[in-house]
Every structure is written in C-alpha cells, then in structure tokens.
Amino acid sequence: MDSKAYPRQPRGLALTRPKQATDLPCDHCIGRHLNLCQSLDEERLQQLLELGSIRHWQRHQILFRAGDLASSFFKIRKGLVSVFRTLDDGRRQIVAVRVPGDCVGYLDTDGHYAFGGDALTDVEACSFDRRRFDALAAENPDLAAALAAALSSALAQSGESMLVVGKLRSTERVAHFLGKMALLHRELYAKPGPFQLYMNRSEIADLLGLTIETVSRSMTKLKERAVIGLIESNEVIVLDHAKLREIGKIDDGGRTSAIG
Amino acid sequence: MDSKAYPRQPRGLALTRPKQATDLPCDHCIGRHLNLCQSLDEERLQQLLELGSIRHWQRHQILFRAGDLASSFFKIRKGLVSVFRTLDDGRRQIVAVRVPGDCVGYLDTDGHYAFGGDALTDVEACSFDRRRFDALAAENPDLAAALAAALSSALAQSGESMLVVGKLRSTERVAHFLGKMALLHRELYAKPGPFQLYMNRSEIADLLGLTIETVSRSMTKLKERAVIGLIESNEVIVLDHAKLREIGKIDDGGRTSAIG
DNA sequence: CGACGATTTGACTCCACTCAACTTCCGTGG
DNA sequence: CCACGGAAGTTGAGTGGAGTCAAATCGTCG
Numbered sequence: 071m072d073s074k075a076y077p078r079q080p081r082g083l084a085l086t087r088p089k090q091a092t093d094l095p096c097d098h099c100i101g102r103h104l105n106l107c108q109s110l111d112e113e114r115l116q117q118l119l120e121l122g123s124i125r126h127w128q129r130h131q132i133l134f135r136a137g138d139l140a141s142s143f144f145k146i147r148k149g150l151v152s153v154f155r156t157l158d159d160g161r162r163q164i165v166a167v168r169v170p171g172d173c174v175g176y177l178d179t180d181g182h183y184a185f186g187g188d189a190l191t192d193v194e195a196c197s198f199d200r201r202r203f204d205a206l207a208a209e210n211p212d213l214a215a216a217l218a219a220a221l222s223s224a225l226a227q228s229g230e231s232m233l234v235v236g237k238l239r240s241t242e243r244v245a246h247f248l249g250k251m252a253l254l255h256r257e258l259y260a261k262p263g264p265f266q267l268y269m270n271r272s273e274i275a276d277l278l279g280l281t282i283e284t285v286s287r288s289m290t291k292l293k294e295r296a297v298i299g300l301i302e303s304n305e306v307i308v309l310d311h312a313k314l315r316e317i318g319k320i321d322d323g324g325r326t327s328a329i330g
Numbered sequence: 331m332d333s334k335a336y337p338r339q340p341r342g343l344a345l346t347r348p349k350q351a352t353d354l355p356c357d358h359c360i361g362r363h364l365n366l367c368q369s370l371d372e373e374r375l376q377q378l379l380e381l382g383s384i385r386h387w388q389r390h391q392i393l394f395r396a397g398d399l400a401s402s403f404f405k406i407r408k409g410l411v412s413v414f415r416t417l418d419d420g421r422r423q424i425v426a427v428r429v430p431g432d433c434v435g436y437l438d439t440d441g442h443y444a445f446g447g448d449a450l451t452d453v454e455a456c457s458f459d460r461r462r463f464d465a466l467a468a469e470n471p472d473l474a475a476a477l478a479a480a481l482s483s484a485l486a487q488s489g490e491s492m493l494v495v496g497k498l499r500s501t502e503r504v505a506h507f508l509g510k511m512a513l514l515h516r517e518l519y520a521k522p523g524p525f526q527l528y529m530n531r532s533e534i535a536d537l538l539g540l541t542i543e544t545v546s547r548s549m550t551k552l553k554e555r556a557v558i559g560l561i562e563s564n565e566v567i568v569l570d571h572a573k574l575r576e577i578g579k580i581d582d583g584g585r586t587s588a589i590g
Numbered sequence: 591c592g593a594c595g596a597t598t599t600g601a602c603t604c605c606a607c608t609c610a611a612c613t614t615c616c617g618t619g620g
Numbered sequence: 621c622c623a624c625g626g627a628a629g630t631t632g633a634g635t636g637g638a639g640t641c642a643a644a645t646c647g648t649c650g
Contacts, residue, residue, distance in 0.1 A: 155493045157579055163496040165489040177486045184486045207475065214474030215467065221481035226437045226444045228488040229425040233415045235496045236423040236539030240606065271629065279496030284606055286630055303614095303629060319417055500638065531597065544638055546598055563597060563646090 118213070121203055122196040133187035133195070134175045140183045142197050143175040149193035150268050153185045154276065164277040166228065167269075169254060173220055176200075191268050235279045238319060243278040244288035246318030248298060252308050253320075264299075264307040271303075292317075378473070381463055382456040393435060393447035393455070400438040402457050406430050409453035410528050413445045414536065424537040426488065427529075429514060433480055436460075451528050495539045498579060503538040504548035506578030508558060512568050524559075524567040531563075552577075 124147070127133060133144060133151060144151075151174050154164045165185055168174045174195075177184040207213045234246050255265035267274070271282040278285065292298045297314050299307045308314055315322060384407070387393055393404060393411060404411075411434050414424045425445055428434045434455075437444040467473045494506050515525035527534070531542040538545065552558045557574050559567045568574055 153489070155489060157493070157497065161497045163493040165492045177482055177489070179486065185489055204475075207478075208471045211468045211471050211474055214471055214478060215464075217478050218467075218474060218481060221478060221485060222437055225481060225485050225488060226439065228485060228492065229413070229415060229437070229445055231492060232425045232488065232495060233417070233423040235492060237417065237421045281607060282629080283608085283631085287606090290630075541639060542597080543599085543640085547638090550598075 118203075118206060121206065122198045125195060125197050127189040127193040127195075129189055129191050131189045131193075133189060133193070134183050136183050136186040138183050140175065140178040140181055140200060142199050143173055143203070144187075144195040144197050145173050146170050147194045147196060149195075150190040151193060151195075152188045152190050152269075152273065152277070154188065155185050162276045163279065164273065166224065166231070167277065170258075172224070176221075190273065234319075240278075240280055240284045241288040241291050242317055242319060243280065244274070244285055244318075245292060245297070245314050246320060247274060247278060248292070248306060248308070249311075249314045249318040249320045251306070252311070252314070264301050264305050267304050267306060269304075378463075378466060381466065382458045385455060385457050387449040387453040387455070389449055389451050391449045391453075393449060393453070394443050396443050396446040398443050400435065400441055400443045400460060402459050403433055403435040403463070404447075404455040404457050405433050407454045407456060409455075410450040411453060411455075412448045412450050412529075412533065412537070414448065415445050422536045423539065424533065426484065426491070427537065430518070432484070436481075450533065494579075500538075500540055500544045501548040501551050502577055502579060503540065504534070504545055504578075505552060505557070505574050506580060507534060507538055508552070508566060508568070509571075509574045509578040509580045511566070512571070512574070524561050524565050527564050527566060529564075 122145070125144075127149075134140070136155060146168055148170055151168045151172075152164045153166045153168060153174055154162055156162045167190065174187050175183060178200075207217060234243055238246060251267060252265065256262065259265075269277070271285050274280075275282045275285045280288075289298070289300065292314075293300055295313075297308070297310045297317065299309055301307060314320075382405070385404075387409075394400070396415060406428055408430055411428045411432075412424045413426045413428060413434055414422055416422045427450065434447050435443060438460075467477060494503055498506060511527060512525065516522065519525075529537070531545050534540075535542045535545045540548075549558070549560065552574075553560055555573075557568070557570045557577065559569055561567060574580075
C-alpha cells in the first residue's frame, strides 16, 4: 500500500567520530558467547586459527552486504557492528547490535548474506572462511555446541527486540535501549559513570523502529524526568537505574545482557 | 512511561476451533529444518529416539511457560505453535510462529524457558529431554550441525520479523503475514486455493504488533482492493499474489518460507 | 430463540511521523 | 579573528495513522 519513497536523510560518513571507538575491550577480556578457542586440542586449535585472519574496519564501513556471497563470517574482537536489513524504498531496520565476542555474517539464505553488517565504531574482527569453518565444526562437537549456544543467545535477544519494537511506546523503547547500553557498558568496563552510545540518532531510530525526532524527544523527556543526563548528545549518564529499567521494561536480574 | 495496565480482551479458550487442525501434515512429509533423524547410525538413532516421547496438546493449551524450568524442548510434528513473551501489564508479543519440523522451547535463560509456547492448533510434538539431547549432540557433530542450521534459520526469520514490525505500516504488515501464510500453505499442501489462518485476530495482532481492530481494518482494505478474499473470517484466498507480496514487501524467490 | 464470543465498523483521541525552523558544533577559508 | 557552510541534533506546528472506546453484526452453541 502507498509505497511512497523514503527520502532518507543522507547517511554519509559522519565527521564527528566517537572519541575512543577502538577503545572497546576485546573479547578475550570478557569472554562472551561463542568462545571459539575453548576446549579444542592443540591440533584442532591450530586448524581453527589458520582459518581466521584479523581484519579492521573504520566506523561506517561495511563488513558485509545483504545479498553478497556469504563466503566468510566474522567474530568481533573490538567494536560494535550493526546488523540490518533495508527495503527498496529506503526504510531500514537494524536487527541487532553485536558486541565483542559475538559473531556476525553467519546468517545466509542460499549462500548469500541475509543481512547487511555495518561498523558502528572502528572494528577489529576475526574473519573465518565459512565453508572450512563448517567443515571443522562438523568434526568438532565442542565447536558446534559453541556455535549453537551463540545462535541461541542471539535468537533470545532477537525475541526480546521483537517485544520492544512491537509493544513498547517510543519513550519506553528509548529507555530500554539506554538501559541495555548501560548494562553493556558496565559489562565491558565494570564501572559506572557516563558512557558513549556509539550510535547517532539515525542509527538509534533505525534500531528502535522510530524516527530521529522521536528519539530526540524521548531522550529529552527522560532527561526532564531526571532519569538520565546528557553530557553530550552521544554521551549519557544514568541517574536513576531503577526508573530506567522500569520504563524500559527490562526484566531485572539482567541476565540477558546485549542490545540485540 | 505511563505504564497503564492493559485490560486485554479475555483470551480464554475459543469455542470456534479450526476445522482440521490436526490435519496439518507431519514433518516427515515435508522435511523442514532440523531433521533430527538424519545421518545417524543405528545406535545413535536408537539413542535419540529413546530420548523423545510423542505428546499431544489441544489448541490454546500451553506447551511451556516462560520462566519455568526448561527441562525439555519440542520438535513439532503436526500443528502450529506460537512463541511469545508477555509484559507485566498484559501486553503480549508473539515472537514467532513455528510449524511442523521446527523446534520450540529450546531457548533458555539460566535453565528456564525464555519464552512461552502456545498451541495455535491441535499439536503433536516430540518432547526431548534437554540435558540428554545436548549430551548426545556433543558427541554427534551431525546432530549439532542440524541444530545450528535450525537456529540459523529461526534467527534469519526473526530478523525479517523485526523489519516487518519495526518498519512496515499496518496494512503492509497484514499483507506480509498473509503472504507468508499462503507460502506456508503451498509448502504444506502443495496446492493453491483458500487456506486456514489458524490464528484469530487477537493472535495476529499480537504477532504483528497491532490491535485486533487495526488487523480487521487492514484485512477489509485488502479485500476491497481485491488482493484477497475472505471465505470466513479465518479462511482466506489470495486473489492477487503479486500485489500481496508487493504490499507485504516479501522478497520474491520466496526462499525464506516460514512465518516467524 | 437467546447468549456469548469473535469480528467488523464507526467516532474520536492521541501518539508518533512529517515538515520546517532553529541551534550547536565543527571545520574551512576569507 | 570572524564569517560561512554543512552535518547532527533539538524543538515546534500540524497531520495522519493507529489506538481506544463503543456499538453493531455475525456465527455458534446451548
């Protein structure tokens, strides 16, 4: 119905770059999900390491493009990656934000990437040949199990995101996002205080299924209610964690930790 | 913000029951996803079969409840299962609809089901002990690979759902849903013609992040435009497949087939 | 028939989108 | 040094689409 084109605000390279993008700790420090190196004997470990090569991307560079041949996937070591899908008319939905330790680019339809992958910050990732990895996994149950665990975790996160986008109001969504980012920050740095969002309003909007204006207004509301404080537009401090979690409907215990 | 309680229309047992709910073909007929019995030797196959026991549920019965101890998961043989999550105030989001061949109840946080599972139709499923299955998978790479494939597929579907719920307008969402259901119908029965939705307006609304009234209005619009026809409120015939896919933004080729 | 549940339809409201102006913040160059 | 331009973000006014509330219709079952 009424498929008018979305003239999308120009999504060119941002001049302002997050101050310490590459400062995000690497996965080995925090050991989240799919620890590919776990419990493999010497020989297998060697094989796995041979498959992977470390690569780097700058913010807003593309790791992989939806529809391209999915020859390899990536295990993030540093930085954040957005996984997204775009409609012909320009509407874009960020499906997940992946963090150090996560894998991206593993999903394919018919051998082609099912989603696109963008570097939200400067990114360092280990690139694995998909075919050879699968072959190795087929002979190493532990590796396969790790993969299944990672996929399970991602799927659970994805389900939570569905709830957020499908059922929460705009300010609730933004609160949810900020709450999850705060958790991520604590997990990565194990310290409270202000933190970077690493995403601009446009990216947050595409993640939450809102517009940049609505995101901005929601942030203002949360600021007015003294739930958060804004150091800069991209730097946030949570003033009332309980309230933020309540508004954002973040189940306490906070075991499911990523942003997805 | 303003978390007023949602008085939710009574979701009791529906008196009207889909005519041939148990008529949905079982997985062995169509071999979708995670074929657990594939490529196992005799001994392993025997072990696997010993883990599973076939169970039955009626429409609107609960397979598993979010938060309960996730002692076992289920491979659907007949029928449809909705996987959902509920907020304290009653808002509910159906995260995925699973079909014969799929597995449900595999996702857990800390050993407890991360989502709830409802029978959308009468359901026949094979129940597996989670712990013992994982142990078997740890020794059978093929099994683990099949599991990973199933999870990958589910994750890709989940991503597509995010796009639908996050970026499509109400009528587009309903069109998407109907298009996917039509595909499912063709896949299960390999024939065109009218088909059952197996879901009432309330369930469709909870799946698409809409209200029952909006779903109803969207269906009326599609009917008025001669894209679909309604035999009964629950029985649909697609009059213009191309148009339906166009409105619902269903990428052609239609390889990704499930509803999730 | 009468009651109830499911769905449809109507009237109205409100939240989020659209369009537009304005502010900030940079960086560049006169 | 300040002027200027561009990009990101904020704010405002107005619109529209989906939600809310309510009534009407339809179908089924007792």
